[in-house]
Amino acid sequence: MAGLRERQKADREKRILQAAVTRFRADGYRAVRIEDLAEAAEVSVGTVYNYYRTKGDILIATVTMEVEEVLDEGEALVANPPEGVADAILTLIFGYYDHSLEYLSKEMWRRAMALSIEAPETPNGRRYLDLDRRLAGQVTALLETLQARGAVRADIDPATIGQLLFNDLNMEFIEFVKNEEMTLAALRDRVAAQIRPLARLIATKEEP
Amino acid sequence: MAGLRERQKADREKRILQAAVTRFRADGYRAVRIEDLAEAAEVSVGTVYNYYRTKGDILIATVTMEVEEVLDEGEALVANPPEGVADAILTLIFGYYDHSLEYLSKEMWRRAMALSIEAPETPNGRRYLDLDRRLAGQVTALLETLQARGAVRADIDPATIGQLLFNDLNMEFIEFVKNEEMTLAALRDRVAAQIRPLARLIATKEEP
């Protein structure tokens, strides 16, 4: 059985993260002070820093929870994708997009992305990078499945085109969170307009 | 003739920006305090804020200088690009990359990019966005030139593929500045590996 100390630690960490998820969404990342989180989690400011190195780390931890879910759903889809190349790719990508705002606001995404660029060497910066890599990996895996099925031309390299695709959908997602007015539907339209022509180029059969 | 007041203003602004360019590169963006810039420019802290709204704005001003130069060179190349599709695209992109570290460190790029994501609504966030758009525009313009020449298939849309390409080269550049170890040569290799297959897909003739 876990010792008292260990249980208390796990409990405190959970309380801090829970406070963060709640307050960040309710009041905005910026507006929430570490002192507020400490108060809500019933610990001191110093203790918060014992569990997370920076305020940004707390945010990345919440983003990670969100993205893990998205990755799980993607897994299922990659195993058994729809028929057409464009359909398969867009179903996967739209799955990512549609879940993105479930727990996180655009402000939180902006800050998290800014952090992953600014502090790539911190443990949590690395964690974010790893999530990105796994997402890119799913896109590649999907292309491989489609190629094995004979739907994608044999002379293209799934890893290369997968990275190209992922870079595109990632940049478009960045533009989406940067623009508070932009809707999910508009994001989908933009990306579809870019993916469809590419799908046509790499498909073996005529794409609809 | 310009009045004394006006001359002094212009002079102070120049001194602040000059101090920023010098010190940011020498000591790192983070390590340089506004007070240091004020001292170097022989003005007070408050005066620095009279010319630039935030520390980030000062950085964006230096980035803007850099990118304007790159855009000028790109202009010349777009007007008269090399023969092959991959060659033309890569020459343009490598021109961007090779100049990127002339005045700016990777740390400065990271901070500038983070800022453009986090604060897209500020005057300088918008300015950065505009630079991005102009770079993407050059890629599109290049594809149009190549298409007019008959080197690119008539059934592809330069704006769409141009955006896709730009998203890719932009994301790869982000990965480059995130990784302090990565060399320009490695960046070039990665991007070439992604652009070449795409160039083959959109070209009319066999690409080398």
Add this chain to the structure above:
DNA sequence: GAAAAAAGTTGAACTCGCTCATCTTTGCAG
């Protein structure tokens, strides 16, 4: 079960970006 060691918590203090009430300089009218 007491004492020592290890682990973890605490909050006052520090830093640095940024603001604003006050002061100084410049331009101009009479």
Add this chain to the structure above:
DNA sequence: CTGCAAAGATGAGCGAGTTCAACTTTTTTC
């Protein structure tokens, strides 16, 4: 040249993230 208005410079002070030396709690040792 003098006095006044406008423009701009100034730096003490504020707020929020972060640190760290002292304190408290838990675990281990004998």
